[in-house]
Amino acid sequence: MSPLLARAAGAPAPGFSHETFAYREDDEFAAVVAAFVREGLAHDEAVVVAEPPPRLEQLRAALGDDAAAVDFLDMTAIGGNPGRIISVWAAALDRHHRAGRTLRGVGEPAYPGRSPAELVECELHELLLNAAFDDGPAWRLLCPYDQGGLPAEVCERALGTHPYRTGADGVLPTGGPGGPTAAELLATSLPPPGEVVLRGEFGPADVPAVRRTVAQYARTSGLTAEQVEALALAASELATNSIRHGGGTGVLAMWNEPGATVVEFSDAGHLADPLIGRRLPDPPREGGHGVRLVHQLCDLVQVRSSPAGTTVRVTTWH
Known part of the structure; x- marks a missing residue:
């Protein structure tokens, strides 16, 4: 052998x-x-x-x-x-x-x-x-x-x-x-941004506005039309998740880094399943489709979650 x-x-x-x-x-x-x-x-x-x-x-x-x-x-x-x-x-x-x-x-x-x-x-x-x-x-x-x-x-x-x-x-x-x-590792904090950050809270009625805001920021950051659409869709999914699973509100932050645009969503929820979004939900009717879509759409997705709350940071390379 x-x-x-x-x-x-x-x-x-x-x-x-x-x-x-x-x-x-x-x-x-x-x-x-x-x-x-x-x-x-x-x-x-x-x-x-x-x-x-x-x-x-x-x-x-x-x-x-x-x-x-x-x-x-x-x-x-x-x-x-x-x-x-x-x-x-x-x-x-x-x-x-x-x-x-x-x-x-x-x-x-x-x-x-x-x-x-x-x-x-x-x-x-x-x-x-x-x-x-x-x-x-x-x-x-x-x-x-x-x-x-x-x-x-x-x-x-x-x-x-x-x-x-x-x-x-x-x-x-x-x-x-x-x-x-x-x-x-999932419970650790992500490194703080080093650049100027645009930050704001959102609630149940604000998901369309979140999508428009992220799309406009992505355009002014120089992303392609395809990247803008992908990031806006991801933002819509993440904002919806915050409303449904994060206590009904969330915080949106956006900033630029060398060679990248970053969008981050934080809320008070806790992801009990560390594999959510990384594999197809089983059975298919279970939750997790939104996070999975974000993983498929975006260049880099960083998820951190603990009983203190959840943060999802999405990076798009220029």
């Missing part, structure tokens, strides 16, 4: 195996990930790889003819906002499980070039993956981390977000330093 399939003492029982893999060189990435993929193909598993385009091309070259059997996804497209990624894996798992096949995935959400805010959301995403899939069908997800291109603390914290690590010595428990839990 290949070391990548070997399960050492204390390694995971069959179920969701969420694994991190730290690499330094392109050749190391290609060799280990290609071996991981080929093992899945040899066991007739469905293999889905989500990587930034340069890594996709590198892996295609390393796999040769085997690449034809792999479903390749552009991580910069499906996961530019990390809040969208879980729904992609959930759909793939459901599709292949219904077909009687085991899923094997490769996903690199924390790729070099991400902003600090994006990398924090990647960490939260990795933590929430465990909550999303631990009680479901068995599958493996390998998450590569580029030690040469990412801050050292990001790679170190991956040991706390992934129960297992994969390498030449097999699959082992990480046993690394644990960072905050998903609940703890």
